[in-house]
Amino acid sequence: MRPDPSCSHPVHSHPRAVLAPLAASAAIVLALTGCTGGGPAAGSPSPSGAAGSPAASSTTPLPTSSRASGPDATARPTAPPGPEPRVRTVVERLDTPWAVAFLPDGGALITERDPATVRLVRDGTATEVARIDAARPAGEGGLLGIALSPGFARDQRVFLFYTAASDNRVESFRYADGRLTEGRVILSGIAKNTTHNGGRIAFGPDGYLYVGTGDAQNRGAPQDRAALNGKILRITAEGRPAPGNPLGDSPVYSYGHRNVQGLAWDAAGRLWATEFGPTVDDEVNLIRAGGNYGWPEVTGAPHRAEYVDAAVVWPSTADSSPSGAAIVNGSLWVGALRGERLWQVPLDGDRAGDPVAHLQGRYGRLRDVERAPDGSLWVLTDQGAGSSILRVEVG
Secondary structure (H helix, E strand, O other): OOOOOOOOOOHHHOOOOOOOHHHHHHHHHHOOOOOOOOOOOOOOOOOOOOOOOOOOOOEEEOOHHHOOOOOOHHHOOOOOOOOOOEEEEEEEEEOOEEEEEEOOOOOEEEEEOOOOEEEEEEOOEEEEEEEOOOOOOEOOEOEEEEEEOOOHHHHOEEEEEEEOOOOEEEEEEEEEOOEEEEEEEEEEEEOOOOOOOOOOEEEOOOOOEEEEOEOOOOOOOOOOOOOOOOEEEEEOOOOOEOOOOOOOOOOEEEEOOOEEEEEEEOOOOOEEEEEOOOOEEEEEEEEOOOOEOOOOOOOOOOOOOOOOOOOEEEEEHHHOOEEEEEEEOOEEEEEEOOOOOEEEEEEEOOEEOOOEEEOOOOOOOEEEEEEOOOOOEEEEEOOHHHEEEEEEEOO
């Protein structure tokens, strides 16, 4: 297993403008735990619920100290009781799988971060279809997100986000005869680092490509609206700023982000995104066009007019480190890296409820969660060269 390297900022290096009492107490403990994307620090206590222990309950309500934040928390939706998720393994022995996109014919394309390969998964077998030679894997960088064109049946275009020699970029390819060809970079100049590269890409219901980026360890970038880092970008399939973007002729859709790795739309077209905190306050955010989500000035839900509060806050990053996300049956399902569990966040309109943990400690780190065509979830584990894809049926 190759855990992501340490990437947290010490809590005292840039204090939050406002800290809820519970989050402040959590920060004292969590300053010792290391990166939100890596495993717990040696000798650190296990998070509440005994994550990582095979004997732990697989369906666990969120501890009181980590409940969703906000003034209306008592009125938040709750997850309805349902059957325990049923899990089977689709394929094993993948190497750092990072993202999945489903083909119209029932197959799926998977990116592998470290070997920088794209594989076709069909009938329990993973076959290499491309190796991205321009990718330069290092730390959290490498071959990351994947998305299919909304018109894939017609144009066969596949989009990849990867870390190159000089930057992070998005490239468009044609998928034909089981190979990726005709590569063309459509967006470049996203600063890279060994950590905080973001990398999730997805086409929204409006037909435009959304790109989640990290701050690349540059704390000035997220509040700089001219920079591409620490943002959610919205572009056309050709890489131009999408019409109607909030900052005019700019790809920036929202800003003030630390490291966005999950994008999902609900039935009403609202965009929800997951975001890594430093040593406190992992987040789920409801994304508004032009919204400032506060990093690095604040984290979580400080209730300041100039920033958008997070919809869900995990004060303890040992409980979450949220990566890929998908919406099924009225809930946002989030894969947790350090937390090693599948979080269910019930949604009701623009409100997010108290998260409930599933599969706790059973499959290790979870990198991506995607809705399959049959309504199940495909969950990608993050166990280095021994990673798997799980098919999870949820109620």
